[in-house]
Amino acid sequence: MTDQDTPVQRPLSPHLQVYRLPLLPLMSITHRVTGVGLAFGTLVLAWWLAALATGPGAYDLFIRFMNPLGGMALLGWMIAIAYHFCNGIRHLIWDTGHALDLGSAERAGYLVLVGWLVLSAVMVGSALLFWLS
Template structure:
């Protein structure tokens, strides 16, 4: 006769359904997503550098792509991901010092990260368009 094993009694983790999604939780997820997006954006930067080293024809092809609507949207998203990830890192640095863990402080830092990343991205692109003469 087969001997049946009794299951081990282990504590169960609370199901995610009981948690209310907060802005801090959402920005933690977005921070991870932007980290992954930066990997692919860095591949675009490497493509641009390789094309610049390869010669004028290759560089012109990359510039044509980057200057298209799709290219500009990708570059805008890359800029936002870079700024957002950086500000998220600053928020984590503040937390590493033991500050900003109160509920109001956490929400303020998270909101500052979100608003700051959007604002700085727009500022960088506006200044870039002004000084670089707009889209070519």
């Protein structure tokens, strides 16, 4: 047997599930995903406004289409807006040149998460109070 016939023994990398995704890349991915979701939600909002402007027939069609899951989709859209807003503020702070070192960026990330949870709770709570009253 020659050296070319024997397989090379190289170390194998652990599977992707072994690694823990750091907070900052996870927040970056989530920011992009919520941005795409908000774009689709904006299309639904435009459809709703067009249905309002068109007349009762178009609005009834919109309501029939959105009625089963429309409220849940609206809550999800509100939560996505809250996250995208809070993380967008962090990006604006970064654009000024502040909080760019790793420690400050992680602290800002945790602050974004706290702000997102508080803002989401206020928005969802007020929506539930509105719908239940």
